[in-house]
């Protein structure tokens with residue numbers, strides 16, 4: 001038989017080499033994956049993985065699963081591996097020892113549709129854009145100097161809150177409504193330079209949104225950013241939008257776009273009117289100025305401007321308001337704690353004035369109530385999702401690049417090795433203990449730790465402590481006639497901020513002289 005011509009021989013050799021290369025790499029990879037040691041976890045179902053185990057209150061479902069599978073376990077959402085850590089030691093591994101490898105975020109639909117294509121800080125992947133955003137924040141909004149310079153705003157808004165509650169004396173009131181209005185007013189004034197919402201029709205102006213509308217938008221954002229959207233985890237089903245979340249995200253995007261357009265147009269007009277002597281006065285001014293800077297490391301486009309403006313409005317409002325609501329609920333459930341807190345305020349502040357921010361270090365019981373609230377009811381039960389960008393080994397297990405990591409701080413706050421009677425709300429447990437919430441004590445991580453730790457934690461703490469202290473100082477609190485302290489439920493509604501399922505209703509009576517409220 002005649003030998004094949006040299007081009008045929010060459011092609012045959014090339015095909016054999018390609019086949020060998022394919023088999024050795026693919027099989028090699030499979031074998032390598034097979035050899036890897038993954039954390040234990042429940043067996044996944046085809047297609048859905050373990051999505052059936054998420055439940056309506058996922059941090060509780062995962063807490064119980066972790067009792068079976070351990071402090072580090074692996075689940076699957078669709079075909080994506082999800083590692084869940086539930087102990088201070090494992091949280092330290094993720095957020096401190098290997099912080100660099102776990103500092104990114106997964107590209108979920110919420111970040112795409114409700115946060116300008118991952119252009120805010122909270123959803124931005126780890127990299128130069130996120131680093132720059134963080135620098136802008138820490139220098140412009142959260143520096144100690146900045147936070148101090150806005151104290152007058154917080155004082156005015158606290159007073160407005162106390163006056164509103166005074167006007168509602170004796171009436172059963174949904175406290176959450178007042179708290180969300182208070183935090184929205186604070187954050188919009190600090191970050192946007194004005195409230196940008198109106199309450200009564202007489203306040204209405206073209207450059208504002210109705211308070212109710214802004215409140216609904218922020219609530220919807222938190223809900224949609226916490227959901228387990230099937231399309232994120234089973235991408236070939238995403239076009240069906242089975243839960244209707246993506247449709248809602250797109251509708252919300254439109255509303256936020258309209259709001260941000262108003263804020264930006266307003267700021268640009270002010271800048272234009274004072275072209276020669278313009279000095280940036282708030283965060284929007286700073287971000288707009290940076291967007292014009294040709295020397296910026298990473299250009300900020302129009303999505304970036306909106307995303308960066310959005311961060312404090314969302315990061316700072318619900319979180320603080322819901323934490324205060326949890327604290328008040330616990331005090332109403334255990335009136336003896338409310339009594340102790342009132343006695344401390346009576347002793348330290350007296351009856352002739354309101355509590356100021358610099359009084360807080362002298363109010364250890366209030367401080368302990370806030371820590372205990374953040375332990376038992378951390379609003380970010382799972383922090384925000386972290387994503388690994390490198391292969392890593394944690395506790396002897398292989399965690400490949402691209403793994404989603406959930407840090408269950410709700411569970412960590414209930415670790416019986418660290419917390420005696422963890423289910424009980426006992427502020428006294430913090431007395432004589434050097435545990436704070438600044439990300440250094442891994443048994444208490446309400447703001448996270450490491451690179452992605454909440455950049456607004458200082459402001460958040462000030463808002464929560466000073467508001468709670470004044471609410472206790474200024475009012476006697478009572479539950480509705482038909483509700484006994486023991487009946488106050490602590491049911492949770494899961495979201496990016498987990499809040500009370502049933503808003504707390506209470507009636508207040510003033511404790512101080514009438515002139516202080518007016």
Ligand code: HEM
Pocket residue numbers: 121122123134187311312313315316317319320323379380383384385446447448449451452453454455456457459460461464
């Ligand atoms: C009681 C109040 C607050 C709580 C409990 C809280 C909690 C958290 C948590 C748990 C995270 C996620 C950390 C992680 O992924 O590891 C976070 C991130 C964040 N928080 Fe807060 N926060 C509060 C107040 C604030 C305030 C007042 C602001 C701004 C005005 C803010 C802005 C942000 C931003 C922008 C991020 C994203 C950071 C990043 O991804 O790099 N937060 N917060």
